[in-house]
Amino acid sequence: MTDANKLTYVYGIVGPGHPCDLTDITGVGDPPSVLRRLDAGTIAAVVGDAPAELRAKRRDVHAHQAVIDYLIKQGTVLPMRFGVVAGDEESLRQELVEDADMHLAMLEDLQGRLEVNVKAFVDEDELVRRAALEDPTIQQLRDQSAETIEDQIRLGEAVAAAVDVARQRIAEHIVDLLAGNAVRTAEGPPIKGAAANLSFLVDRDDLSSFAERVDEVAAELAPEIRVQRVGPLAPYSFVAVATDS
Numbered sequence: 539m540t541d542a543n544k545l546t547y548v549y550g551i552v553g554p555g556h557p558c559d560l561t562d563i564t565g566v567g568d569p570p571s572v573l574r575r576l577d578a579g580t581i582a583a584v585v586g587d588a589p590a591e592l593r594a595k596r597r598d599v600h601a602h603q604a605v606i607d608y609l610i611k612q613g614t615v616l617p618m619r620f621g622v623v624a625g626d627e628e629s630l631r632q633e634l635v636e637d638a639d640m641h642l643a644m645l646e647d648l649q650g651r652l653e654v655n656v657k658a659f660v661d662e663d664e665l666v667r668r669a670a671l672e673d674p675t676i677q678q679l680r681d682q683s684a685e686t687i688e689d690q691i692r693l694g695e696a697v698a699a700a701v702d703v704a705r706q707r708i709a710e711h712i713v714d715l716l717a718g719n720a721v722r723t724a725e726g727p728p729i730k731g732a733a734a735n736l737s738f739l740v741d742r743d744d745l746s747s748f749a750e751r752v753d754e755v756a757a758e759l760a761p762e763i764r765v766q767r768v769g770p771l772a773p774y775s776f777v778a779v780a781t782d783s
Contacts, residue, residue, distance in 0.1 A: 546624045547571065547588035549605045549617070551634070553645040554580055556613040563608045566598040573605065576627055578634035581641050584609060585630070588623045606772045614649050616641060617772040644777055650742050651721060653776065654769035656752060658708055658734040660762065665701045665733070676700060708763060709734035712755065719744065719751045724775040733763070737775035745770055 547566060552558055564570035564586075571586035584605065592598070599620055606617045624630035634641070676696050709725065712734055717723050720738035729735045740748045749767065756765035 545588050546627055546630060547586050547592070548622045548624055548630065549573070549584040549586070549602065550609055551581055551583050551616040551618075551641050551645075552609065553614065553642060556582075556609070556615070558582065558584065558609070559612060560584065563605055564601070565605055566592070566601045568597070570601060576631060576634075578631045579638050581634055581638050581645075583630060583634055585624070585627070592621060592623070594620060610652075610772050614645050615772065616644055616648070616777045617774055619774060648739075648773050648776065651739050651773060652742060652745065652770035653773040654720075654738045654740050654745070654748060654752070654767060655726070655771060655775075656712065656716065656734070656736045656738065657729065657732045657766045657768075658712055658736075658759070659731060659764040659766065660705075660708065660733045662701075662731075664762065665704050666697055668704060705733040709736060712736060712759075712765070715755045715758075716748075716751060719748045722776060726775060739773060739776050740770070742770075 549565065558575050560573040560575065563573060565573050567587065567589040571589075573584055573586045576583045576585050589598070602620045606615060609615045610617075624633075676693065713723055713736060716736075716738060720740050722739040724737045724739075726735035726737055738748065752765065752767045756767075759765055
């Protein structure tokens with residue numbers, strides 16, 4: 539699968555036991571595209587016609603997510619991220635058949651599991667203050683900062699590095715506190731203002747207890763660290779092979 543501006547839009551991949559009822563949902567585009575199931579041996583893809591100009595407009599992003607949410611209520615899905623298209627249905631079908639074993643293994647792994655995202659926010663000034671107090675190199679450079687421009691540059695670089703280390707420590711600490719309540723953990727891309735962006739794969743039956751544990755951790759870390767929980771979500775962070783192909 540490739541990213542492009544049109545052709546066949548791919549929403550997700552389902553296994554043989556998925557009902558894949560598409561009667562009450564439509565896809566991206568204006569007017570919204572009709573969805574269809576593209577069978578490929580033991581698996582199938584949910585697809586539709588891609589708009590002539592596919593962009594990450596709010597309407598289409600929401601439509602994409604609505605399709606994934608609709609499917610995941612019916613069973614396990616390997617969700618594609620927004621904007622994945624295929625050149626034509628026959629080439630997509632062939633690719634799905636070739637990769638069927640891989641997709642089936644991921645579907646089995648994700649059976650009965652969903653994603654919960656946890657972000658941690660810390661005041662940037664507080665991170666800098668901690669770095670200045672705890673890192674002897676920064677303290678030394680601060681004393682020299684008025685001497686040369688080079689010293690000031692080194693000070694800035696040292697502070698930035700120390701802040702990055704502090705963020706990583708926060709992320710690792712949160713993982714240590716929550717990983718025992720999840721099946722697997724994935725670190726998401728950096729987000730401005732966030733010290734940690736983490737995703738946890740959680741069994742459906744454990745979602746309530748996991749949410750309670752996150753709330754306990756949030757209370758423990760407050761007010762210095764503000765913890766935000768979002769989910770349950772489709773397990774995007776745990777199907778990288780499928781969504782990046």
